[in-house]
Amino acid sequence: MNCSKILVINPGSTSTKIAVYQGCESVFLKTLRHSSEQLAQFENISAQFEFRKETILSELIQADIEIDDFDAIVGRGGLVKPIESGVYEVNEPLKADLRKGVLGEHASNLGGLIADDIAKTIPNARAFIADPVVVDELEDVARVTGHPDMPRRSVFHALNQKAVAKNYAKAIDRKYEDINVIVAHLGGGISVGAHRKGKVIDVNNALDGYGPFSPERAGTLPTGALIDMCFSGKHTYEEMRKLVNGKGGMVAHLGTNQAHEVEAKAVAGDEHNMLILTAMAYQIAKTIGGCATVLKGEVDGIVITGGIAHDKTVIAYIKAMVDWIAPMKVYPGEDEMKALADNALSVLSGEVTCKVYQ
The missing domain is CATH 3.30.420.40 (ATPase, nucleotide binding domain)
Known part of the structure; x- marks a missing residue:
């Protein structure tokens, strides 16, 4: 059984969900609420990066969770370019598009950025995103509408x-x-x-x-x-x-x-x-x-x-x-935290090959 230790980060508009998985088992789960007063001090979502990251790290420390032995940090994928389904290792092109919000600004854009920043402080830790809402596997015939300027787009859960x-x-x-x-x-x-x-x-x-x-x-x-x-x-x-x-x-x-x-x-x-x-x-x-x-x-x-x-x-x-x-x-219901953890685990175990964002 794979016992990799995984941190899951799922930023939402007014909260950040975090979870720690030991292999397939959840050992810690917490929803960090952010008040409107806290968020009002930031000009935009990108500016919340340090605040959200430090809030996550502080919560992990308070819970006596060792930070330096995570094998992977997986964040909720944001509004990047349309991509195939799968697990993507965070790289420079992905980070650039998460910062820009190429398809819009949303709190989920911070998931991969925070995951990468924390992973950099941990020897051998890897940072991923998985199956963001912009996954696009539509057949060409499904994209066509009654006007060429308004093709169908794939944006879904x-x-x-x-x-x-x-x-x-x-x-x-x-x-x-x-x-x-x-x-x-x-x-x-x-x-x-x-x-x-x-x-x-x-x-x-x-x-x-x-x-x-x-x-x-x-x-x-x-x-x-x-x-x-x-x-x-x-x-x-x-x-x-x-x-x-x-x-x-x-x-x-x-x-x-x-x-x-x-x-x-x-x-x-x-x-x-x-x-x-x-x-x-x-x-x-x-x-x-x-x-x-x-x-x-x-x-x-x-x-x-x-x-x-x-x-x-x-x-x-x-x-x-x-x-x-x-x-x-x-x-x-839905269990996005487990889904993210399972995706990261599938790469760490060798079951799935990580994809490259370009």
């Missing part, structure tokens, strides 16, 4: 989708690279991907594009009505961006992004809450059906994951619509 797809493959005694599976990640954003023989050949843009609406995101909208709203003079550019991502979906319909609250009201008899909840489930199932056509009906399984996978009403609705396609397996 790559880390968790890949992890649960591999878990499903193991559960049916198959290799991920040998099966076709549809994975639906149901969280604040919703992504539904068609995985064919180890590659996500089609997936909706879960950040600001299209697909099912979610607790916070509007998903696919009627284009004409959206254009009219943009030029109505009633909304600023920033407000329209928020309408699509942040104040869309359940927030727009019901004033909340808490799916479990919506389900509780729906089950208690609130007809409008039930309508919105089942409409979301309807759109998820419809997208799963679309992925089944992409895979030409050759589907070995449908996997549902993410926080909303705990919602029995949503799961029952989806199952009733898609059960004819393939067996459906539910992995509620």
